[in-house]
Every structure is written in C-alpha cells, then in structure tokens.
Amino acid sequence: MRSNLAKNSISKQTIRRLPQYLRVFYDLHAYGRSLVSSTDLAAETGLLPIVIKKDLQAVGAPTKLRAGFKVAGTIEAIEDFLGWDNLNKAFLVGAGHLGSALLGFSGFQNHGLEIVAAFDTNPEMVGQEIHGVHVYHTAQLKSVIRSKKLKIAVLTVPDSVVQGITDTLVECGVKAIWNFASVKLSVPEDVAVQQEDIAAGLAELCAKLKSN
Amino acid sequence: MRSNLAKNSISKQTIRRLPQYLRVFYDLHAYGRSLVSSTDLAAETGLLPIVIKKDLQAVGAPTKLRAGFKVAGTIEAIEDFLGWDNLNKAFLVGAGHLGSALLGFSGFQNHGLEIVAAFDTNPEMVGQEIHGVHVYHTAQLKSVIRSKKLKIAVLTVPDSVVQGITDTLVECGVKAIWNFASVKLSVPEDVAVQQEDIAAGLAELCAKLKSN
DNA sequence: TCATTATAGATATAAAAATATCCACACATC
DNA sequence: GATGTGTGGATATTTTTATATCTATAATGA
Numbered sequence: 354m355r356s357n358l359a360k361n362s363i364s365k366q367t368i369r370r371l372p373q374y375l376r377v378f379y380d381l382h383a384y385g386r387s388l389v390s391s392t393d394l395a396a397e398t399g400l401l402p403i404v405i406k407k408d409l410q411a412v413g414a415p416t417k418l419r420a421g422f423k424v425a426g427t428i429e430a431i432e433d434f435l436g437w438d439n440l441n442k443a444f445l446v447g448a449g450h451l452g453s454a455l456l457g458f459s460g461f462q463n464h465g466l467e468i469v470a471a472f473d474t475n476p477e478m479v480g481q482e483i484h485g486v487h488v489y490h491t492a493q494l495k496s497v498i499r500s501k502k503l504k505i506a507v508l509t510v511p512d513s514v515v516q517g518i519t520d521t522l523v524e525c526g527v528k529a530i531w532n533f534a535s536v537k538l539s540v541p542e543d544v545a546v547q548q549e550d551i552a553a554g555l556a557e558l559c560a561k562l563k564s565n
Numbered sequence: 566m567r568s569n570l571a572k573n574s575i576s577k578q579t580i581r582r583l584p585q586y587l588r589v590f591y592d593l594h595a596y597g598r599s600l601v602s603s604t605d606l607a608a609e610t611g612l613l614p615i616v617i618k619k620d621l622q623a624v625g626a627p628t629k630l631r632a633g634f635k636v637a638g639t640i641e642a643i644e645d646f647l648g649w650d651n652l653n654k655a656f657l658v659g660a661g662h663l664g665s666a667l668l669g670f671s672g673f674q675n676h677g678l679e680i681v682a683a684f685d686t687n688p689e690m691v692g693q694e695i696h697g698v699h700v701y702h703t704a705q706l707k708s709v710i711r712s713k714k715l716k717i718a719v720l721t722v723p724d725s726v727v728q729g730i731t732d733t734l735v736e737c738g739v740k741a742i743w744n745f746a747s748v749k750l751s752v753p754e755d756v757a758v759q760q761e762d763i764a765a766g767l768a769e770l771c772a773k774l775k776s777n
Numbered sequence: 778t779c780a781t782t783a784t785a786g787a788t789a790t791a792a793a794a795a796t797a798t799c800c801a802c803a804c805a806t807c
Numbered sequence: 808g809a810t811g812t813g814t815g816g817a818t819a820t821t822t823t824t825a826t827a828t829c830t831a832t833a834a835t836g837a
Contacts, residue, residue, distance in 0.1 A: 363772070364793070364794065365769065365793090365794095366793090366794065366795090367794090368765075368768050368769055368772045369762075369765040369766075369768060369769060370765075371768050372762060372764035372765055372767070372768050373747070373762065373764075373765075376747055390813080390814065390815090391814085391815075392813085392814085397749075398749060399749045401795080401796075403795080403796060403797075404794095404795070404796080406814095406815065406816080407794095407795090407796095409815095410815080410816080416814085416815055416816090417814090417815095418801090418802055418803060418804090418814070418815070418816095419802065419803050419804060419812090419813065419814040419815075420803090420804085420813090420814070420815090421813095421814070421815080422815085434772075435768055435771045435772065435775075436771050436774070436775055437771065441771075449669075450665065450666035450669040450670065451666045451670070453662065453666070454662035454663045454665070454666035457661075457662040458662065458663070458763075460763075460764070461767075464764050464767055464768075465771065466767065505774075528774060528777065529770055529771075529773070529774045531766065531767065531770050535585070535588055537609075537610060537611040543777055544777075545770060545773035545774045545777055546770075546773075547766050547767070547769050547770035547773065549763075549766050550581070550584060550585065551670070551672075551761075552584035552585075552672070552676050553580075553581035553582075553584055553585075554581075554743065554759050554761050555584070555673075555676055555677075555678065555743065555759070556580050556581060556583050556584050556647055556676075557577065557580055557581060557759050558741055558743050558757060558758075558759035559647045559648050559649065559653075559677065559741075560575075560580045560646075560647065561741070561757035561758075561759065562648070562717075562740065562741045562757045563647075563648055565740065565755055565756075565757055576823070576824065577823095577824095578823090578824065578825090579824090602783080602784065602785090603784085603785075604783085604784085613825080613826070615825080615826060615827075616824095616825070616826080618784095618785065618786080619824095619825090622785080622786080628784085628785055628786090629784090629785090629833095630784070630785065630786095630831090630832055630833060630834090631782085631783060631784040631785075631832060631833050631834060632783090632784070632785090632833090632834080633783095633784070633785080634785090
C-alpha cells in the first residue's frame with residue numbers, strides 16, 4: 354500500500370540533510386565562493402564526502418568537472434526541490450511557550466515558511482501580536498483559514514485537543530500539518546503530516562551517554 | 566572506525582521510538598491496564614505490530630504468553646534502558662525564546678531530565694527565575710557547573726557562539742550536549758552530542774506536500 | 778476433552794541507506 | 808606536451824532497518 358508515484362525515490366534521510374547543506378551553501382555564497390568540493394563540505398558538516406555527493410546529485414545540483422559543486426546553482430536546486438524558493442503562507446495553533454518560540458524564530462523566512470496568523474484560546478493572548486503575528490481566537494480558525502486560503506498548519510497545542518483541531522483543519526482544506534503534540538494524528542490520505550517528537554532526540558542522547 | 570563495544574546493537578530508530586511507547590504505557594498504566602498486545606499498541610501508535618514487538622523485545626520488555634506485554638514491567642524496562650528512572654540534573658545555556666520554551670516544558674520530569682540552572686548574557690535575564698529556574702550570567706558557567714557537578718547541557722544559543730561555549734563546557738567536564746544550534750560541534754570522543762535540527766522536519770513535510 | 782485462536786518468538790526476506798571502489802575527465806604543474 | 812592529481816559520476820557492496828512468514832504456546836469456549 355505504498356505510494357505508487359515513483360516520487361523520484363529520494364530518501365528521507367537525504368531530505369533531512371538538505372537544510373544543513375543549504376545553510377553551508379548560504380555561507381559559502383556570502384563569502385563569495387562559487388565552487389565547493391564534497392571533501393570541503395565533508396570537513397564543514399562532519400558527513401562523508403560520498404554521502405554529500407549522492408545527496409546533492411539526488412536534487413540535481415550542478416557541478417563543474419574536477420572542481421566541485423556550483424554554489425549558486427546548488428542553492429537553487431535545493432530550494433526548488435523543497436519548494437523553498439517561494440514563501441508558503443502558514444499559520445500556528447497554540448501560542449504557548451513553544452508556539453511563541455517558533456513565532457520568534459526568524460529562520461523560517463529562509464525555509465520557505467511565512468507564518469501569517471496564530472490562534473489561541475487564552476483570552477490574554479487573543480488580539481495580541483507576537484513577533485508581529487496577530488493572535489486570533491481559536492473559534493475563528495475556520496473563517497480565517499478560508500479567507501486567507503491557508504494550507505499549512507503548525508500545531509503547538511496540548512495533546513488532549515490536537516485531534517479535534519486537526520479535524521477542523523482538514524475540513525477547511527489544510528493540506529500539510531507540522532505537529533509538535535505527542536499524539537498520532539488521523540487524517541485523510543491526501544493530507545501530509547510531519548510529527549515532531551522532542552523526546553526522541555533526548556532519548557538518543559541518553560542512549561549515547563550510556564554507551565560512553 | 567566504528568564503536569567496537571557491541572553496545573547490544575539496539576537501533577537508533579528503535580531508540581527514537583521508545584519515548585512514544587513510554588507515553589502510551591504511562592496512559593495504559595493510569596487506566597489500570599496490566600497487559601497490552603502489540604496489535605493494540607499498533608492501533609494506538611500507527612506503527613506496525615512487528616516493529617513494536619521487535620522494539621520492545623530489544624529493551625527486554627517482559628511478556629505474558631498469548632497475552633502481550635506487561636505494562637508496569639515494560640515501563641521499567643524502557644526507563645531503565647534510557648536511564649530515565651532517576652532524574653539527571655542538567656542546565657541550559659541561552660534563555661531566549663526557545664530556551665524559555667524548553668524551561669517551561671514540564672514534560673522533562675517524565676524524561677529523566679531536571680534542569681537546575683540556566684545561563685544567559687542578557688542583563689535583563691540574569692538574576693531572574695524562568696519557570697522556577699534561576700538564570701545566571703554566562704560568565705558564571707564554569708563555577709556553577711563545577712560546584713553543582715553538572716554533566717548534561719542543553720544549548721539554545723546563537724550559532725555564532727555555540728562552539729566557544731561548547732569548548733568551555735568540555736573543559737568543565739560536561740559529558741552530554743543537546744545542541745539546538747545549527748552548527749556541528751567539535752568535541753572529544755567521550756562527549757556525547759545530540760544535534761537537533763528543526764528545519765529537518767520542515768524539509769520532510771515540504772517533500773511530502775510536494776509528492777501529494 | 779478438544780479444537781480454535783491470538784499472542785510473542787524466531788527466522789527469513791525485502792527494502793533502504795550507507796559506504797566502498799573504480800573510472801573518465803580537465804586542470805595544474807612541470 | 809606529457810603527466811600526475813583531485814573531482815564528480817557510475818556502479819557495486821555492505822550494513823542497517825523494516826517487513827513478512829512461520830511456530831509453539833496457553834487461554835478460551837464449545
């Protein structure tokens with residue numbers, strides 16, 4: 354029951370490394386470098402040259418023979434692959450600690466994401482601006498999503514309410530959900546969900562610590 | 566050049582799923598369930614029964630034949646594996662947006678982590694308490710770490726300063742670093758580093774969105 | 778008592794990802 | 808001009824991870 358779209362078979366791990374490459378290439382570009390080899394990139398990132406070669410090859414990064422990858426062209430290739438060449442409008446539900454932190458993370462501008470609205474149920478929040486983003490009451494979700502035609506949601510709400518909110522979002526035509534709650538979401542097949550679990554990284558760290 | 570400690574060969578992916586299992590098992594325990602089958606867990610988590618079986622088997626979770634996994638015993642097994650049965654004292658450097666959000670995340674108490682100090686250079690922050698945690702000036706890093714004998718660091722500082730701070734930490738005997746900055750850290754072999762990259766998840770979401 | 782059934786356990790297979798090896802090329806150096 | 812060298816490209820291999828299949832077991836219920 355897998356996706357029968359070939360989807361060019363670019364691996365999940367490769368995709369997760371792309372932002373890292375992008376940051377390095379931005380730096381190189383700012384420094385005026387026009388070419389960079391996979392061995393140089395390896396020194397910078399801690400990855401193996403072969404991994405880098407294959408990853409960049411996978412997104413069609415342009416090269417110059419015997420000289421490495423073209424910096425400007427590779428940035429374009431990665432941004433194009435991820436759809437980060439244009440800003441996608443998104444909204445955030447749950448303007449608590451984590452939500453506010455995400456709103457304050459200016460880095461999203463470099464990552465194709467522009468958060469244009471936030472929602473919360475806390476009366477003290479509603480009507481405020483957090484880092485320049487207006488906070489609506491969650492009751493207004495439907496009308497705002499529909500009027501602004503938003504398709505991408507960032508969820509930083511408590512576990513207990515996240516499925517209910519998700520159902521509303523799906524109803525409004527939202528097609529991508531970035532979920533920071535620790536609950537698996539039920540959504541139709543055509544809605545993309547990315548589950549974040551902060552504890553997963555901590556577990557990894559603890560396991561490493563133990564084995565040292 | 567791989568780790569020649571056999572380290573029981575428990576996979577990284579399995580480790581990353583353990584917190585998810587732990588949450589479900591806490592719930593089951595709270596509801597009074599004493600046994601649960603992998604098929605029930607599959608329905609709850611969205612994972613395949615076979616994955617769950619192998620993961621729990623890997624940490625030595627106790628079972629009852631034909632009836633499933635023992636809830637209380639499995640909690641113990643996972644907590645024991647991750648070292649989450651005791652609270653490990655940790656500290657946080659960089660009490661900005663993300664840092665404050667992490668300090669406010671009470672969930673760490675369930676994840677073996679107790680943040681007992683925070684550090685920042687912002688004079689407005691220093692001396693304050695954020696969610697009950699005292700904020701010291703970063704200049705006091707060495708003395709506080711040494712007097713409290715802290716071994717685990719959470720870094721939510723800007724990319725530009727993270728390596729410098731890391732060097733100080735290593736000098737003070739810190740053995741585990743959870744790094745939220747987007748920079749690969751250079752540390753001695755005996756220091757465990759877990760790199761978090763928020764953009765990796767976003768990249769995954771964007772790729773999924775594209776292929777739908 | 779006996780067949781049925783749902784379970785973890787064990788083993789086997791498949792898929793994904795990482796890594797190694799070799800090659801043709803164009804630049805630098807002499 | 809010749810030659811050595813570092814590059815991405817292509818291919819092959821190994822390792823890791825996910826998934827499928829089969830088995831013995833013990834509770835259940837007729």
